[in-house]
Amino acid sequence: MQSDVVVLGAGIVGISVALHLQKRGRSVVLLDRRGPAQETSFGNAGLVQSEGVYPYGFPHDFGAxxxxxxxxxxxxxxxPSALLDLAPFLWKYWHHSRPARHAAIAKKYATLIAHCVSEHDALAREANATHYFKREGWFKVFRTPQQRDLRLAEAERWHREFGLAYRALDLPTLEAEEPHLAPVLIGGLHWTEPTTINDPHGLAVAYFDHFAALGGRYVQGNAATLENVGQGWRVVTPEGPLTAGAAVVALGPWADMVTKPLGYRLPLAVKRGYHMHYRPAGDAKLNHPVLDTERGYFLVPMARGIRLTTGAEFARRDGMKTPVQLARAEPIAREFFPLAERLDNEPWMGARPCTPDMMPIIGKAPRHPNLWFSFGHAHHGLTLGPVTGRLVAEMITGETPFVDPTPFRVDRF
Structure with a gap:
């Protein structure tokens, strides 16, 4: 088999890269050990976070x-058993999350975030997938005046700095828009411009199907077999060796399986997360994704049911599943919103690929010809998949990139 480009990793980022390259006339093979979007991209809160200009940082207040x-x-x-291994990453993560550095990172990161909705819209129209989107934003709700005042002041700063649209929700407005939430709240914050997706896996598969309809090919195989051959690349597949003029590493948390053997020691770690679906009890309805701020979990209306998602678990990527956060959240969520029975046999777990400066690695590998990196999107893989896909495709094909890729280059580490 031969192709112009092989894209390693069929999550939302890899699918978007492959699709944008195929649109530009390149022959592309997309390779993954599993099916499209069956790993990290399978489960998330379904948000295209146009308000997410500040990537999720490490807390600096003593109480937290x-x-x-x-x-x-x-x-x-x-x-606890993973802390020694994670300590170097966590120290750098804490350092980059200091307020001044975090603000500087946000200015760079916002150049990607600014295009997240428009780039999804473009692909969704082409892939006949607009039915997955809802354009009513999401809610951050508060139980205490302290959190309400802090987060509304933060939203106002972000509005002045980045033009982000929001509205403050007083209690009567919140109760009118989400009448089935428990009467434990004092108000909320409505980010009005993000779009929400009721089936993130379904959307990724729709993009994949469009890639295939344009002539793109999918092969199941082991990306770790990638090797440099002259100016190109070869990977072993069950169908025989595949050679390509260029290779794109879009393996998310498994990127080091390829980068380390090639001599790239990148500070990549994971934040694991869990979800579970529930049937809403009786006639209860959740109209928006809702973050219970003080408790730290999301409830999201999905095609399958109400999805409960948890925060970050710091562990080894391949360590045993420990859905203790889900077990802590479920009884609180049941008091917060009428949830009936579980709809999944067991909790789903995914691993988010994270860098210590909270920005993805996008661009050309500095020591190998025709090798490109596209991973490390942390909480914003779904948000930034199409943006990254277009940016990488433009760089590979020699077009002028629509976003300056310099802040995201691999040699910044």
Whole structure:
């Protein structure tokens, strides 16, 4: 088999890269060990976060650090046995999350975020997938005046700095728009411009089907067999060796399986997360994704049911599943919104690929010809998949990139 480009990894980022390259007339093979979007891209809160200009940082206030240290929260959990391995990453993550550095990162990161809705819209129209989208934003709701005032002040700063649209929700407005939430709230914050997706896996598969309809090919295989051959690349597949003029590594949390053997020691770690679906009890309806801010979990209306998602679990990528955050969240969520029975046999777990400066790695590998990197999107893989796909495709084909890729280059580490 031969192709112009082989894209390693069939998550939302890899699918978007492959689709944009195929649109530009390149012959593309998309390779993954599983089917399209069956790993990290299968489960998330379904948000295209146009408000997410500040990537999720490491907390710096003492109270939060103390709570996380006790390891009993819903929004963060850690495996004590993994802390020694994770310590270098966590130290750098904490350093980059200091307010001044975080603000500087946000200015760079916003150049990608600014295009997230429009790039999804473009692909969704081409793939006949617009029915997956809802354009009513999402809610952050509050139980205490302290959190309400803090987050509304933050939203106002972001509005002035980046033009982000929001509205403050007083209690009567919140109760009118989400009448089935428990009467434990004092108000909320409505991010009005993000779009929500009722089946993230279905959307990714729709993009994949469009890639295939344009002539793109999918092969199941082991990306770790990638090797440099002259100016091109070869990977072993059950169908025989595949050679390509260029290779794109879009393997998310498994990127190091390819990058390490090639000599790239990148500070990549994972934040694992879990979800479970529930049937709404009786006639209860959830109209928006809702973040219970003080408790640290999301409830999201999905095609399958109400999806409960948890925060970040710091653990080894391949460590055993420990859905303790889900177990902590479920009884609180049941009091918060009328949830009936579970709809999944077991909790789903995914691993988000994270860099210490919270920005993805996008661009050409510095020491190998025709090798490109596209991973490390952390919480925003779904949000930034189509943006990254277009950016990588433009760089590979020699077009002028529509976003300056310099801040995301691999040699910044």
């Amino acid at each position: 650090l103390l709570r996380y240290g006790l390891n009993r929260t819903i929004d963060a959990h850690y495996h």
